[in-house]
Amino acid sequence: MRPDLVRFAHWLARDRAIAEDIVQEALLRAWRSREALKDPSAARAWLLTIVRREHARLYERKRLELVSLDEVMETQASPQPAEPDGNLFALRHAIMRLPIEYREPLLLQVVGGLSTEEIARELALSGTAVLTRLFRARNKLRVICGLTPAPDVAPDAAVAGRESTP
Amino acid sequence: MNCDEARLLIGADPGVTTTALEEHLRGCAACAGFRRETRALDADIRRALERPPDLARSRAAVRPPAWRQWALAASVALAAFVALGVWVLRPSDTLAREVVAHVQSEPESWLATEHVTAAGIEHALRGAGVQLAITSERIRYAQSCWFRGHYVPHLVLETARGEVTVLLLRHEHVSARRAFHEAGMTGVIVPAERGSIAVLARGGGDIDDIARAMQRDVRWLPGNP
Numbered sequence: 476m477r478p479d480l481v482r483f484a485h486w487l488a489r490d491r492a493i494a495e496d497i498v499q500e501a502l503l504r505a506w507r508s509r510e511a512l513k514d515p516s517a518a519r520a521w522l523l524t525i526v527r528r529e530h531a532r533l534y535e536r537k538r539l540e541l542v543s544l545d546e547v548m549e550t551q552a553s554p555q556p557a558e559p560d561g562n563l564f565a566l567r568h569a570i571m572r573l574p575i576e577y578r579e580p581l582l583l584q585v586v587g588g589l590s591t592e593e594i595a596r597e598l599a600l601s602g603t604a605v606l607t608r609l610f611r612a613r614n615k616l617r618v619i620c621g622l623t624p625a626p627d628v629a630p631d632a633a634v635a636g637r638e639s640t641p
Numbered sequence: 642m643n644c645d646e647a648r649l650l651i652g653a654d655p656g657v658t659t660t661a662l663e664e665h666l667r668g669c670a671a672c673a674g675f676r677r678e679t680r681a682l683d684a685d686i687r688r689a690l691e692r693p694p695d696l697a698r699s700r701a702a703v704r705p706p707a708w709r710q711w712a713l714a715a716s717v718a719l720a721a722f723v724a725l726g727v728w729v730l731r732p733s734d735t736l737a738r739e740v741v742a743h744v745q746s747e748p749e750s751w752l753a754t755e756h757v758t759a760a761g762i763e764h765a766l767r768g769a770g771v772q773l774a775i776t777s778e779r780i781r782y783a784q785s786c787w788f789r790g791h792y793v794p795h796l797v798l799e800t801a802r803g804e805v806t807v808l809l810l811r812h813e814h815v816s817a818r819r820a821f822h823e824a825g826m827t828g829v830i831v832p833a834e835r836g837s838i839a840v841l842a843r844g845g846g847d848i849d850d851i852a853r854a855m856q857r858d859v860r861w862l863p864g865n866p
Contacts (some may be wrong), residue, residue, distance in 0.1 A: 477792045491785060491792070494693075495768050543763035565687045584654070585683075586690050593656060610652035613679065616686060622678055625648050 476519065477502075480526050483586050487530045487579065489571055499530040523587040526595050527579070545590065564590040578611035580605055651680045655679040693787055720801050734811055737830060740839045741823040743788055743795070744806050751804060751843065753782040770835075772807050772860040781806045789813065798851075802842065805851055809859060811836040818852075835861040 477498065484494035484501075505512075505525050512521050570578065583589045583597060595605045615625050642661040644730065647669070650657050658833045666673045681863065726819060741743075744750070757780045765783035769792060773780075782797035794809045810830075819830045828841040831852045838859065840852045 481792075482690075483695045486690065492764065492767065526783060552660070563685065563689055566685055567692075567694060570686070570689060571694050577793050581686075582690070585687055606649055606653040609654065613655075613682065614687075615643050617678075617682060620682055620685065622682065625652060625675065626645075 476522065479519075479586070480522055483582060483585045484522055484526050484530060486570070486582050486586065487575075488533075489529065493533070497526060497529045497533060500533075503525040506531065520587060520589060520593065523583070523589070527583070527597065547594065565619050569616055573612055573615060577608050577615065580608045584609060644669060644672055648675055649764075651676045651679050654681045660676055702791040714727075721810060724753060734817070736810075737821045737839075738823070739789065739818060740830065740841065741806060741826060742830065742856070743786065743808070745824060746828065747795070748785070748786070750782045750784070750795065750806065756780065761806055765796065768792050769794050769811055770862040772809070772862065774858040774860060790857060800851055802851070804842070805848060806839075806841040807855055808839040809836070809842075810839060811861065813837050818849075822853055833854060833859065833861065 480498045481494055481503065484497040485491055488494050488497060503520065505522055512518060521616065570581070580594050580598065582592075583594045589597065591602055591605050591609070594600075594609075595602045598605065600608075610625075611627070614627070617624050642665040644665075645845055647662055649666045650659070650662055651672070662669045666676065756778055759777055761774070762777055762780055762783045765785045768785065771794060775798070779799045780796055781799055782795070784810075785792045786795040788795075788808070788810070789812070791812050793811070794807075796807045796809075797804050798807060800836050810833075813830075813831050815832050817832065821828050821830075822845070826841050826843055826847050827848060828839060829852050830837050830839045833856055838852060838855050840848050840855060842848050842851075
């Protein structure tokens, strides 16, 4: 479980050392508040949300210096040394380039396995906003993979449609 | 449900299925195609996220001079040539094969010509629970790499027989020494106080003395990082 938490934190923070610190602190917090975990089967989602909050808290507390990812990526000489699959390498970097408001729900969904409703609760957003962010995150990644981006859709109309479905 | 509604749902969660969505897809080939594309994309996204990002390495990297790119190409060509000319004994187990694959995935590690800073070494060892009793001047490359679900120190050391790669595998246990030859590399995995140590060198030759030295010079700290 710990490697999964570190991986999640690493994708959030984009820094290995900070990710380790976040997970360390998150596990301490989890241990202290273990009584709050009523359902052991929900431990994974519970730990992931603690890691996410610790990540947010760390940035609020320390106001960590932000690094221009464009500059970082420009220094990369070639994708081949780090990732034999060039397309996958480009996709990984595109995910890293996603703004946090798109990257975070995507990570919670794909890595954390959270539903749209759970993500909405965790991020204190409406379901509409979560759907829109997830849609836009994938839409940005479509371009990297050579697919035609979908036209941005009107979230209100779409969500109304979703809520009407059985 | 119209096309905009369908595409928002699919784009937000390609695995979602609702009665209204399925009904729409049955009558709309364009949206059905959009879902096929998005599901394929999502499979790639999941593959991409299976590993942590390699940003730390990217940050440390600088655009290499042209001669280094040529050197990289030459070393790859040389490795391929040696692999053809040398008797290749495939690794007898998955661990050895994965060690070789990992080293092959980082060919730039062999080309490092400058000593690693103390901070760089500390970064590579941090979290692995190990200390080294060797001088930093001998270390040409040090990274903390994702390997079989854990971060492991990946070092390239300068030795009397040239550069050798060392992976400190705290979580991989072997009962006895295992030697292998693969892709122009000679390797050995030896048991350690905690886990095991993999040592690889390009070409042939005896590296058991280096493996023994690493067994002596690596100090495994207590605990389970």
